[in-house]
Amino acid sequence: MNALAVQPPQPLSPPSAWVRRWCHLIPAGSAVLDVACGSGRHLYALHAQGHPVTGVDRSAEAVENTRPLAEAGARIVQADIENGPWPLPGERFGGVVVTNYLWRPLLPTLVDSIAEGGVLIYETFAAGNQTVGKPSRPDFLLAPGELLRACAALRVVAYEDGFLDQPARFVQRIAAVREPRPAPDQPLRHALMGAG
Numbered sequence: 307m308n309a310l311a312v313q314p315p316q317p318l319s320p321p322s323a324w325v326r327r328w329c330h331l332i333p334a335g336s337a338v339l340d341v342a343c344g345s346g347r348h349l350y351a352l353h354a355q356g357h358p359v360t361g362v363d364r365s366a367e368a369v370e371n372t373r374p375l376a377e378a379g380a381r382i383v384q385a386d387i388e389n390g391p392w393p394l395p396g397e398r399f400g401g402v403v404v405t406n407y408l409w410r411p412l413l414p415t416l417v418d419s420i421a422e423g424g425v426l427i428y429e430t431f432a433a434g435n436q437t438v439g440k441p442s443r444p445d446f447l448l449a450p451g452e453l454l455r456a457c458a459a460l461r462v463v464a465y466e467d468g469f470l471d472q473p474a475r476f477v478q479r480i481a482a483v484r485e486p487r488p489a490p491d492q493p494l495r496h497a498l499m500g501a502g
Contacts, residue, residue: 312354312378315371318347322405324429325351328464328481329401330497331425332357336400339419341387342407346372353380357401360394362387387412400424406431408446413456423486426460428453432467434476448478457482463498 320326325348332338338352343361345368353359353375360381361372369384376382385393388409398421408430420426433449436442454465460482467478 312350312374314346314350314374316345318345318350321348321351322429324479324481325403325405325427328425328427329355329403331427331463331481331483332401333423336421336424338401338403339394339397339399341402341404341412341416343372343382344368344406346375348403348405349375349380352401352403353378360399362393364388394419398422398424402426402428404428404430408448417457417459420460420484422484425463425481425483426457427481429477429479432476432478434469438474438476447476453478453480459484461485 329352332352335356338357338359340348340352340359340361343349343363344365346361349359349361349372358379359375360383361375362383362385363369364384364386366384369382372380372382383393387393392412392415397419399419400421401424402416402419404416404427406429416426431441431447433444433447436447441447450467454462457480462480462482464481465479469476
């Protein structure tokens with residue numbers, strides 16, 4: 307089945323602007339993992355770009371919504387990653403995407419899941435969000451600089467920690483790569499998008 311022909315069973319929200327902005331750092335054709343994939347908005351978009359995709363979510367509804375992708379060869383794993391073992395031990399991915407989800411004990415596993423040359427694209431709620439809505443519990447809000455500390459073994463290409471007004475929310479987000487061994491005298495080039 308052509309990757310572009312795979313359609314979700316219902317209209318999805320568009321992919322996160324942060325994921326769209328940095329997904330070009332995912333090596334072409336490499337496998338991508340979407341953690342807490344929900345309805346699959348990032349899985350569908352990245353599959354359409356030619357990436358083999360794996361989605362993990364504990365919701366049976368999420369798994370059902372991604373069935374067209376599974377039928378096209380995607381791997382969809384239903385697992386409770388907060389109360390059970392990590393379902394993909396030892397696997398590495400060219401891209402790991404996480405949005406609107408935080409389970410702190412999983413952060414080292416996510417960083418370890420980045421293959422050489424791969425990228426972690428992460429965006430979720432941050433401290434301050436309790437003043438504008440949910441989530442509001444500290445368990446679900448990143449502390450200042452928390453993603454930077456979690457990604458200490460990676461090269462940070464982009465990082466933001468602040469307020470977005472549409473809809474109103476405090477976020478922290480990062481794009482960080484596990485650099486491959488460079489050729490002698492050849493610095494790695496991580497292309498930046500936007501005004502130059």
